[in-house]
Amino acid sequence: MTEAYKNLRSRADEIWADLHDPETVWVRIGTTICGRSINALGVVETFRAELARRGIKSVVSEVGCLGLCYAEPLVDIRTAGVGRVLLGPVDVDAVSGVVDNVIVNGNVNVPNVIGSFEKTIEGVPMMSEVPGWSNQHRIALRNVGQIDPGDSFQYIANEGYAALDVALSEKTPEEVLTEVRSSGLRGRGGAFFSTGTKWGFLVPSPGPEKYILCNCEEGDPGAYNDKGILEGDPNTVIEGLLLAGFATGASNGIIFIRHGHDGPISRTKEAIRQAYELGLVGKNILGTDYSFDIEVSLVGESYVSGEETALMEAVEGKTARPRSRPPFPAAVGVWGKPSNINNVKTLSYVPEIVRRGGEWFNDIGVNLSKGTAILCLSGHINRRGMYEVELGMTLQEVMDEIGGGVPGGRQIKMLQTGGPLGGLLSADKMDTVLDFEAMRAAGAILGSGGIIYGDDSTCAVDLTRLLIAFCQFESCGKCFPCRLGMTHLLDMIERIRGGEGQQEDLDLMRRYGESMQAGSLCGHGQLGFNPVQSAFRDFMGDFLVHINENRCPTGSCSQYAANPMRTRPGPEATAFITDPYLRN
Amino acid sequence: MIDINNKGNSSSDLREVTRALLQEHENVAPRTTVLSCLLEVQENLHYVPEEAIVEVAKYTGHSINDVWGVASFYTNFRFTPPPQHMVEVCWGPTCHLLGAMDVLVAIQSKLGLEGEGDVPDGVIGLKYNTCLGACSQGPVISVDEKITGAVTVETALSVLEETLNPS
Numbered sequence: 001m002t003e004a005y006k007n008l009r010s011r012a013d014e015i016w017a018d019l020h021d022p023e024t025v026w027v028r029i030g031t032t033i034c035g036r037s038i039n040a041l042g043v044v045e046t047f048r049a050e051l052a053r054r055g056i057k058s059v060v061s062e063v064g065c066l067g068l069c070y071a072e073p074l075v076d077i078r079t080a081g082v083g084r085v086l087l088g089p090v091d092v093d094a095v096s097g098v099v100d101n102v103i104v105n106g107n108v109n110v111p112n113v114i115g116s117f118e119k120t121i122e123g124v125p126m127m128s129e130v131p132g133w134s135n136q137h138r139i140a141l142r143n144v145g146q147i148d149p150g151d152s153f154q155y156i157a158n159e160g161y162a163a164l165d166v167a168l169s170e171k172t173p174e175e176v177l178t179e180v181r182s183s184g185l186r187g188r189g190g191a192f193f194s195t196g197t198k199w200g201f202l203v204p205s206p207g208p209e210k211y212i213l214c215n216c217e218e219g220d221p222g223a224y225n226d227k228g229i230l231e232g233d234p235n236t237v238i239e240g241l242l243l244a245g246f247a248t249g250a251s252n253g254i255i256f257i258r259h260g261h262d263g264p265i266s267r268t269k270e271a272i273r274q275a276y277e278l279g280l281v282g283k284n285i286l287g288t289d290y291s292f293d294i295e296v297s298l299v300g301e302s303y304v305s306g307e308e309t310a311l312m313e314a315v316e317g318k319t320a321r322p323r324s325r326p327p328f329p330a331a332v333g334v335w336g337k338p339s340n341i342n343n344v345k346t347l348s349y350v351p352e353i354v355r356r357g358g359e360w361f362n363d364i365g366v367n368l369s370k371g372t373a374i375l376c377l378s379g380h381i382n383r384r385g386m387y388e389v390e391l392g393m394t395l396q397e398v399m400d401e402i403g404g405g406v407p408g409g410r411q412i413k414m415l416q417t418g419g420p421l422g423g424l425l426s427a428d429k430m431d432t433v434l435d436f437e438a439m440r441a442a443g444a445i446l447g448s449g450g451i452i453y454g455d456d457s458t459c460a461v462d463l464t465r466l467l468i469a470f471c472q473f474e475s476c477g478k479c480f481p482c483r484l485g486m487t488h489l490l491d492m493i494e495r496i497r498g499g500e501g502q503q504e505d506l507d508l509m510r511r512y513g514e515s516m517q518a519g520s521l522c523g524h525g526q527l528g529f530n531p532v533q534s535a536f537r538d539f540m541g542d543f544l545v546h547i548n549e550n551r552c553p554t555g556s557c558s559q560y561a562a563n564p565m566r567t568r569p570g571p572e573a574t575a576f577i578t579d580p581y582l583r584n
Numbered sequence: 585m586i587d588i589n590n591k592g593n594s595s596s597d598l599r600e601v602t603r604a605l606l607q608e609h610e611n612v613a614p615r616t617t618v619l620s621c622l623l624e625v626q627e628n629l630h631y632v633p634e635e636a637i638v639e640v641a642k643y644t645g646h647s648i649n650d651v652w653g654v655a656s657f658y659t660n661f662r663f664t665p666p667p668q669h670m671v672e673v674c675w676g677p678t679c680h681l682l683g684a685m686d687v688l689v690a691i692q693s694k695l696g697l698e699g700e701g702d703v704p705d706g707v708i709g710l711k712y713n714t715c716l717g718a719c720s721q722g723p724v725i726s727v728d729e730k731i732t733g734a735v736t737v738e739t740a741l742s743v744l745e746e747t748l749n750p751s
């Protein structure tokens with residue numbers, strides 16, 4: 001152990017012990033995007049006021065989301081009397097009662113209690129038995145919701161930066177790379193490419209300037225796990241970057257986030273600032289001769305900027321249009337320097353892999369899909385939220401045991417997985433296991449981990465039209481099979497949706513799709529036919545009802561004439577430009 | 585500082601303000617690019633005036649066309665002064681399934697709008713969003729960058745009413 005880390009750890013342990021002091025009440029409230037959208041900040045304020053009014057010595061921390069979004073605002077209270085208990089939903093009006101019952105009187109038997117983490121309390125379930133929590137396996141999310149992301153010492157107190165310390169003091173870069181290789185970790189950004197192999201490409205590239213990029217563009221609607229990690233535990237991503245840099249001989253890390261996501265941006269910037277201050281990032285990290293700088297780079301709204309080469313263009317401040325490969329990023333990446341790109345989730349696993357060993361991680365999961373899946377469940381599902389489960393669970397188990405089934409006694413009809421490029425999957429295929437290859441064989445992708453549930457009131461044509469509208473709008477326009485193909489697909493599906501479609505349209509759409517798959521430069525165009533292809537495969541009935549009977553089987557399409565579509569700035573937006581040179 | 589709601593700001597004011605912003609940006613950012621400069625202008629002025637395009641071009645040593653190319657590619661930039669309030673409605677798949685269309689149509693009819701855009705007197709504008717990032721609380725809207733989840737037609741309209749006519 002380095003001397004520097006020993007000192008940090010002992011300061012961290014003191015801070016952690018103070019939070020668990022018997023005289024202190026520690027209240028943790030999830031205030032990430034999901035919580036804030038239902039006034040979790042108001043709950044924080046009210047807790048502070050109510051505790052101050054009663055003169056109770058307490059710390060009220062704003063933490064990440066524990067993932068049980070359906071029960072937000074989530075309040076996690078720790079007192080010497082009752083131990084640590086979780087309650088939710090606790091809205092502003094309920095705070096005073098919770099303070100009186102749980103904190104003052106030590107009575108946890110209140111209607112909105114979810115469970116107890118530590119003590120066995122009569123009438124209150126243990127968290128280790130609460131469905132949706134007990135069947136998780138939290139690795140990347142190990143600290144999310146449990147520690148204050150604004151205080152890096154809380155991360156350090158929970159084995160944070162221990163992997164970095166071990167790597168720097170006891171291991172060579174090759175040994176770290178070997179751990180990651182033997183873990184079987186595969187990228188969670190969509191393609192499930194082996195992380196160890198990808199890092200291996202960067203190793204021989206000439207330095208000294210080499211980049212590790214962390215991709216938190218997260219443009220997939222229905223996925224919020226990357227933002228959830230950065231906002232709830234930014235230090236695990238920073239430590240992952242530092243280890244990637246060490247293993248590959250890189251000099252710089254860039255965390256790439258979409259402009260406007262203020263929570264993740266400010267949490268990440270603050271964690272980087274603290275890490276510099278504590279000697280964990282920058283020159284001579286932990287007093288060793290390893291140096292690595294980390295910065296945050298923001299991008300405007302553009303889905304394709306999440307594609308690895310488009311991302312490099314965006315980091316350089318240009319339009320986010322993909323580059324053609326080769327050269328590959330490991331040879332020529334950002335600013336022309338060798339680069340490697342990983343998703344936020346991928347990097348978040350790395351500290352635990354290095355600390356506990358590649359073999360440990362390799363034992364978790366199924367087949368070639370090692371470790372866990374970080375899922376975002378939303379739509380027609382009871383327990384909407386963010387969960388980390390072992391790969392190998394079936395989709396049925398995810399829906400029933402994690403998600404708690406479909407609300408309102410309705411039947412499940414479809415799943416939309418892996419973002420807009422993933423497409424639809426019929427509920428008949430719920431025995432598919434969470435495994436990259438198995439999902440692909442079933443015709444879906446696991447992708448970023450978003451699963452949107454649609455019950456029997458959902459029309460496949462309506463949802464497909466929405467996904468295609470998204471893909472059409474987001475096409476960067478660089479290559480014509482994607483640019484024109486998406487537009488034609490959208491036109492045809494709008495016709496079908498409006499009751500004017502014809503049987504021939506289906507074949508024409510297939511032909512467009514094939515050209516897009518064959519002729520597009522990046523994954524956006526290559527996969528952009530997926531929504532239509534998968535809907536044809538699993539829900540042809542819905543299309544035929546529209547075409548042959550001129551009606552929507554569920555009534556969703558007939559309700560509104562047109563769905564929204566985003567618009568790019570048209571000629572009117574530039575009309576103000578009077579300078580002819582500028583209008584050019 | 586410039587009053588962003590005052591549309592009478594002169595060209596030279598806007599140039600000066602942009603220059604000051606870029607100077608400030610350079611002091612805190614590890615590196616500056618065309619995109620990072622434009623984001624800085626948008627963040628502070630809530631739009632990118634013509635003058636700023638010219639200033640960013642000068643500052644970064646790119647042509648005006650290059651800067652305009654970047655600015656028109658990303659959809660978060662706007663080029664006319666912003667309305668006083670901005671409401672964004674998510675039409676991502678999750679929100680769509682949970683009733684975003686009802687919310688959107690209700691907001692549009694309250695504001696007298698058909699698509700995206702600003703109301704004529706510039707009090708409020710409407711923007712679509714493909715995902716506001718709080719899908720687990722859908723349907724989601726955002727008013728003046730404050731996100732509200734689990735909205736119904738009624739709660740969405742009352743958030744809007746509270747913004748337009750604070751009680």
Ligand SMILES: Cc1cc2nc3c(=O)[nH]c(=O)nc-3n(C[C@H](O)[C@H](O)[C@H](O)COP(=O)(O)O)c2cc1C
Pocket residue numbers: 186187188189190191192193195198215216217218219220303304305306307308309341342343344346347522523524
């Ligand atoms: C159109 C498009 C959008 C993408 N968006 C993202 C994204 O938002 N986040 C992400 O991590 N990867 C995204 N990817 C995948 C990246 O190109 C890249 O494969 C990934 O970041 C690599 O990280 P990994 O090896 O850790 O999975 C996208 C790919 C395409 C084709």
Ligand code: SF4
Pocket residue numbers: 304321322474475476477478479480482483520521522523524525526
């Ligand atoms: S496939 Fe689409 S998104 Fe990708 S480069 Fe071509 S036009 Fe752009």
Ligand code: FES
Pocket residue numbers: 221222223674675676677678679680714715716717718719722723724
């Ligand atoms: S789909 Fe509406 S917030 Fe994500």
